[in-house]
Amino acid sequence: MTTAQYLKLIGERNPCGRYKAAGLEPKECSVCLSVLEDGDEIRRLKCEHTFHKGCVDKWLEQDRATCPICRRLVVPEPISQRRQIQPHRRRGELYGGSDDELILLLTSLHVTGVLQNPTTAA
Template identity: 50%
Template sequence: MAALAQLVSHIYATTLIFLTLLVLELAVLLRCLPGTLSPLCGGRKLRRPTTAAQFLDLVEARNPTIQYSRAASKKRECTECAVCLSEFEEGEELRRLLCGHTFHKGCLDTWLQQRLATCPLCRSKVLPDDVAAGFHHQQMQSSSLRPEYDGSDEELVFLLSAIHGNSLHRFL
């Protein structure tokens, strides 16, 4: 009777592992399909993703580039870029956001492309969420840094061993 109970226990654990692997494989498959819903999209389909040039054109339209002039700047205005922490020099291209913070154009553009489109200091939105999410979704799709599932089950075995504790070692 004990042997039968142990056999049923092994069959149950094997079935559970198989179903877990099946669900994970389906999740990976759905994640890799273009046009599917993604957590990055906030659970809704995105508009057509924008390119880097279109993204920066939108930033420029909402926050035009200005030339730094010491004579024209107010005495109480910040004189350094909060991204690179260097002082503004005469004639450099700056970008002043609607929130009032000013940065080097290149520093801010790089920041906006690598992060969500928010001010580095106060986190106010520079562009609408759907535009920023579309750009970042497109970047992740084309990026070689995006984690891909390589077909190896080593990570899944590790995950399952953490979930099921010591009962998994009998099957490996």
């Protein structure tokens, strides 16, 4: 499945619209963290989470077949598998270690100065 076909399918299942402020507390796009303003082009996913269309489309193009907030699949699983899209992995699956190991690694990098001054790190 090409990217264009994939985005067309997303558009059919999760149509776009224009944002209309309807409350006292403004909503924000959880991808770019900007406040949604009247007239912004938005995409509301089936899970009811709303984003700027451009932001969530870019997220979905990056081989993330899930909602950025709740990780619910945006397209049926067989389609996501054909496109070789994997749902977002948990942090431990990315580096293969525990949270304690990650904390130890980050602490040691900070102590050695790698994180203190990134411009001097080799």
